[in-house]
Amino acid sequence: MAEFEFDAGETRLLCRFDGRMDGAASAQLQTEVEERLAPLLAAHPEKLSVTFDVEKVTFVSSAYLRICMSVAQRVGAGRFSVRGTNPALKKIFLVAGLDNAFQVG
Amino acid sequence: MIDVRKRADEVLERATLAAAVFHQLDQAETDRIVESVARAGFDARVRLAKMAREETGLGVWQDKVTKNVLATQMVYEDIRREKTVGILSDDPRSGITEIAQPLGPVFAVTPVTNPTSTVLYKVLICLKTRNPIIINPHRRSTRCCVETVRICYEAALAAGAPEDCIQILDESSRELTHAVMTHPQLALILATGGTGLVKEAYSSGTPAIGVGPGNVPVLIDRSADIPFAVSSILMSKTFDNGTVCASEQAVVLEKAIEAEVVAEFTRQGAYFLSARETALVEKVAILESSGTMHPDIVGQGVPEIARMAGIEVPEGTRLLLARLEGTGKGFPLSGEVLAPILAFYVRPDFESAFKLCIELNYLGGIGHTAVIHANDEARVLEFGHLMNAGRILVNTPSSQGAVGAFFNPLLASLTLGCGTGGKNITTENISAKHLINIQRISRRRPNEKWLAFPHARLLDEGSGWDVLIPEYHKNH
Known part of the structure; x- marks a missing residue:
């Protein structure tokens, strides 16, 4: 069971996730992130920063990792980060080579 | 004409994500995927054999059924109970614990002579070891290999495998093969094919398991x-x-x-x-x-x-x-x-x-x-x-x-190692056990003989084997 929580400011978007981010959850998440990201990005294309908090995440799918890559690409270098990884999850992001694309904390 | 570098990047990016996701699966989850794919491949053995015979014009379809049985049922029988995830062994006396880790994306070159069976076999041993696989079929057997991959991939996904855990280069060319073989994100090449192709795999700079020619x-x-x-x-x-x-x-x-x-x-x-x-x-x-x-x-x-x-x-x-x-x-x-x-x-x-x-x-x-x-x-x-x-x-x-x-009881396999004589690293039949990195946690277990040995005597050029080795083995 996956849960999402969003906290949006004028130039920042914090997304908190809980549970398994499998393929089905990621498909739903894709829509929800897009709904929140698109207007903020349109309003502040150069300033918006996005953070994914994965502290309570127990599993990530390829689709979830692709969402991370896509959001990082859209908001621009240095303005997307993932935080709250446990050691196992940190390794997943490193094996995927995503630490080169955004900050993984 | 496709941009081969771009295509190789896309394929490896997907495989790398799949490799990352694979790390999260435990033994039971992995085994469910392997069983699901073995069943699907076995159930499709006749159709795939006929497709292979029709497309390549080689061999006898009834015998290709036997090859597909080898590649599914027999390979599965060999690997089903094998531990390939987590702790493989734990010896309190030596203090060594062995842990299995996946390799990462594997590039699997398959021959025209055994197309569907080689795909089935390589897919199974890669999934068992949590390694994503990219199939490079011989150009005269693309259709039957694409169908084999489709069957395996659907079965794998249905059992919880990561997306893109199995991919196939259905537009393969020498240039694309080279681009994938030399890609920095590729972990291993599993090369079954002609001498030229195996040599290219060994020359790529990526670790490779190949085969030698037979006579x-x-x-x-x-x-x-x-x-x-x-x-x-x-x-x-x-x-x-x-x-x-x-x-x-x-x-x-x-x-x-x-x-x-x-x-x-x-x-x-x-x-x-x-x-x-x-x-x-x-x-x-x-x-x-x-x-x-x-x-x-x-x-x-x-x-x-x-x-x-x-x-x-x-x-x-x-x-x-x-x-x-x-x-x-x-x-x-x-x-x-x-x-x-x-x-x-x-x-x-x-x-x-x-x-x-x-x-x-x-x-x-x-x-x-x-x-x-x-x-x-x-x-x-x-x-x-x-x-x-x-x-x-x-x-x-x-x-x-x-x-x-x-x-x-040799391992069921369609990739037969030929040792250094055949320019290979092993003489064994290649199976899942060759596709894991084994890490060893080695706890402190001091060598008492070494600790008791008067180390200063090693600095004396006048003391040789005959003097020092008995000293080393002396019972104090």
Whole structure:
């Protein structure tokens, strides 16, 4: 069971996730992130920063990792980060080579 | 024209994400995926065999069914209980705990001779070890390999495998193959194919497990059960029209049993070519320019070969035998031919027959497979000691014996290691156990002898082995 929580400011978007981010959850998440990201990005294309908090995440799918890559690409270098990884999850992001694309904390 | 670098990047990016996701699966989750794919592949064995035969024009579909069974059921039987995730062993005495880790994306080159079976087998051993796989099919077997991958991938996803855990390059080219082989995100190449391709894999800078070419001699000793030996050789060399690289290439025997062996081969459906017919078959079987087998002859049955060569053979002939006197240049059929054509040699005695087997073994088949039919254990051992072959098969059909499962407990496999003689890292049949990195947690267990040893004495140039080693082993 996956849960999402969003906290949006004028130039920042914090997304908190809980549970398994499998393929089905990621498909739903894709829509929800897009709904929140698109207007903020349109309003502040150069300033918006996005953070994914994965502290309570127990599993990530390829689709979830692709969402991370896509959001990082859209908001621009240095303005997307993932935080709250446990050691196992940190390794997943490193094996995927995503630490080169955004900050993984 | 596709941008090969871009395509390679896309494929490896997907595979790398799949590799990351794979790290999260435990043994039970992994095993569920493997079982699901083995079942799906097994259930599709007949359709895939027919597709492979139709697309490639090689072999016999019924035998390709057997190959698909080997690649699914038999491989599964071998690996199903194997631990490939997490702790493999834990020894409190030595303080060493072994942990399995996946390798990462694997690039699997597959041959035209065993297309669907090689895909099924490689997919299973990669999934069992949590490695994403990218299939590079031979261009003459793309359709059947794409279908095999589709079946495996759907079954894998249904059982919880990561997206893109199986991919196929259905538009493969030499350039794309090279781009993938040399890609920095690729972990391993599993190369089953021709010598050139295997060499390219080894030259890529990426770790590779390859195979060597075969030129399998079979020695019939006078202690053998001759009808049984002949029956085994026929069963093997006609299997899938001789497309297995481990199939026999030359029969060698001593003069004393010639009459009986010839009569038995003839009785069981083999045909001895005359000198004129041998020359005609050589022309269609071997490329004059390189001395290697002609691609058009591979996997063809006796009627097709006879038609190509312009010779007539008795109806129902299953195998062609060519009497040869020597090996190498001047004797084209002494090399590897993946078709139901066998060289036939008679030598005055056992010793000269044995020496000829060694000569054939070193003529393009080092490290692969050799066969002896004998009931004299001393001769079996002598043969085993002197042949350079990863598999020395005894009283066994080579095609079905070398691949394991059916006639012996060798690992079920469609990639047969040929050791350093064949430019490979192992002589084993390749399976899941070769596709994991084993990490060792090594806890402090001091070497008491080393701690008690007066280390300062090592600095004394005047003290040598005779003085210091007894000191090291001294019981204090």
